[in-house]
Amino acid sequence: MKLSNPTTRRQFLKATSATAAACAFPTIIPSTVLGSNAPSNRVNMGLIGLGLMMGGHQRTMTNREDVQVMAVCDVDTRKRERSRDQVNQAYSNRKSSGTYKGCVAYNEYEKIVDRDDIDAVMVITPDHWHATISIAAMKKGKDVYVQKPMTLTIREGQMMSEVANRYGAILQVGSQQRSNHAFRKACEIVRNGWIGNVHTIYAGLGRFAPPTVLPQQKIPEGFDYDRWLGPTPWFPYNEERVKGNYGGGWRRFWDYGSRKNGDWGAHHFDIIQWALGMDHSGPVEFIPVGYKGQEYQTHIYANGTKVFRDHPRRNGHMIQFIGTEGEVLVSRGDRLETTPAALKDKPLDPGEIHLYESREHQDNWIQCIKTRTRPICPTEIGHRTATICHLSGIAERLKRPLQWDPAKEVIIGDEAASRWIDRPRRAPYYIA
Template identity: 40%
Template sequence: MKKNNSPFGIGGNKSTVSRREFLSKSFKATMATGIAMSGFPTILPASVFGKNAPSNRINIAAIGAGRISRGHDMPGVWQYDYAQLMAVCDLDSLRAEDGKKLINDYYTKRDGKPFDGVKAYTDYRELLQSKDIDAVLISTPDHTHAIIGVAAARAGKHIYMQKPASLTIKEGRIISDVVQKSGVKFQIGSQQRSSEQFRYAAELVRNGRIGELKTVYVGLPGDPSGGKKEEMPIPKNLNYDMWLAGTPEVYYTEERVHPQVGYGRPGWLRCEQFGAGMITGWGAHHIDSAHWGMGMERSGPVEVWCDKVDFATGGLWDVHGIFTTAAVYANGVKMIVSNEFQNGIKFEGTGGWIFVSRGDYQATSSDPTKPGPQAKKLDASNPKILQSVIGIKEFHFEISKEHHGNWLEAIRDNKSPIAPVEEAHRACSACLVHHIAMKLKRKLYWDPKKEEFKNDDEANKMLSRPQRNGYQVK
């Protein structure tokens, strides 16, 4: 990320007129002409031209109405008065209607009068055809991120997408290329970039407060084994074929998908068919934050290997359990990733160490956390390190106080969001390289420029997966 000393963040290209600016200016010009010709008084309500006028609002649709959407993403945008949630989509029609009610009820309570302006969809492709929608929240299972994200970018919709960016490295490259070509504002849900302690820790490391960086330790949560395998009838309210998307056709069982009652943590998170487990689930957060401190936001490791790994067997869930992987980057820094470390990131240099974590913060109430005291938000080998002031002429990241708000500001002000698509892809691809090392259990040599393994056909075959007809990411 570019050096930026402005307390207001990265400035955008102001020569480009946004849709809202164009509509607002056109509307005002039209109204002014019409009024002048008609001879009517030029007194209009402030709501017509105010900052929250319809022409200035960002109209948003939520694609995915489950746990993370209801508890994190929809509340993340509806708190801003210049954003309007106007539609919701879910392949489970009960969840779609429940999401519609949630949004309508929120606006009813906020405004003190009945509101029923939200439309429910069960097919995101139909939703993306709406010209009234400016932007979308993509809060769906990991295996559908790329196909929906690519479709949204091609439809010209700005995108806030839950991490990880993709199921495979090839998919990740496609979505990054398509989004950058489209020009839409894309924000990955790596909200640690909008957390003060993660930004400050990375700035301290980048500005040499622990000397020369040598090793980064990344601690992740774990996932339980288990899951019931018995086949069940597909609920009438669920489009299961579309839910499977490009992955292989397999029979339905509730713990492979999401709960039919309530919004607890869904079982698909623990099935390799739909994701890679915690290496991408939380690894996409922590490895992204580690890349910040390392100065590797748009790169990746050059060597990676697995010291130990245990994959769940016997039940439905089959993602990795206890594991330790390691990688070396081109700058010589070593990264060790394990779910036996304390949840967080430890930067270790020649002059000390810094540890950073979320502390007791949870994105949703069902986030996996260990019982007992939570890790400190910020710690160091010497307290003086954490008292350091980053000088005006030193390296600074953009300041983002809230992740959804930063995305909305990027749309409104035509600037870059704090977690753009290429850096989202690079964090995800690093995680997936670790996952491939877990599967092959040997040292791999990765070329982050070409995004392929060196002289390793077996590993390179794992950069993509076969996709069912009708659901290919192209």
């Protein structure tokens, strides 16, 4: 028997997330969606992946009265024990007894995900572990904060979006520029047409050194290298391969991410998506540097708007929007410049588009966990942004342009490129 009008899961997601987008745009998160007697007034947390990026998250979470860090997890014994001790010390300092030993350290994320007393997890691992852990956590009833880019592959993003909706999880992607005033204002200026039709956008991502072949080194004592590699192909251990480092480390390698496209693209392309109102869609063409003399990596939206990577004309800013009637330049550190200059201070009229306002990204996630409202950067948005990062990377590797159908989420007319929608996973690792 056949259903008369079956709905694809992606259509379902679009329907539910569009509804959320239309009606859940609070300037400030509604304070009483669950009421003061909500069971989740305190969020019991597990921290997974204790490298460079987790430091700030851990401090923020242990400092919050409404969060209790119950467990930490890393494949590096030294890191997880240090983190566990830091968490226990932070809580000891707040207790009258002066002692606390409640935080537990694990090598395997599954041990956190399986705990019924943990409500939420922060997944701050390298990109190749994001989807596997996040999906397992959501299926076990956890809410998730996951570092950007949300995924390693496009298919992982589709799976994560689906699971978050199906299991009622609150997932926040760590593209935290959405929670910054200057970036939001820049997007509101663009969205409300104050600079006319935006035809050109520049985004500065910077560059990593190329990935390289590294000599084999001895795996350090207490480091579960096989698990660190997880679903990615096996390579001999070298410290540079696994190092968390803004200038390179694992971020340099294609096996664990989309290099700078994933690293900074997940921030800046995300803001561009927001500004253009494309959170549930995306560009239609990706052109790599070097293709027929192409000077800058480019992606193009259906209306012709072009986004150029690393174009030097940005006046020292991270992103520049150029419209028919003006420009917007925006960067971290609340730097916002506009032409005409008055635009940056002009208040929005009530009838204009007011974008979702979050003042602090992690706090927004915690508040949304409590109120069960949509966070500022949920799965579908994170997935669409990551898709741009991944497609830019695929085009770069294949050295040819890609045509993308953002509605069907397929690469058009290129079978070999389409294989990159997902990557095969090294046994015994897979996404369940």
